[in-house]
Amino acid sequence: MNARVERIRSRLEGALSPIHLELVDDSAAHAGHAGALRSGGGHYSATIVAASFVGQTLVARHRMVYRALGDLMQTDIHAFSMKVYTPDEFQGFENS
Secondary structure, eight states, X not given: OOHHXXXXXXXXXXHHOOSEEEEEEOGXXXXXXXXXXXXXXXXXXXXXXXXXXXTOOHHHHHHXXXXXHTTHHHHTEEEEEEEEEOHHHHHHHHHO
């Protein structure tokens, strides 16, 4: 795992205490992308399951994630897509 992925993972774990965190570096699929070249950041996708999302709207959950990532959105990350679930929501997906 590269240093950027470790920094992202550390921020998310520290702020959200997820019970499940899947973080994928999609940067290779965007090699040469002009925006990524300018910013120097990568493309990432994540599935995050956390009790801290209970009672929060989808927008509020996304804000929580972006708040956790903080300055990494300006330095290490060019694009970040996410799926955010409460433990009950995620369990429902796993069982269906």
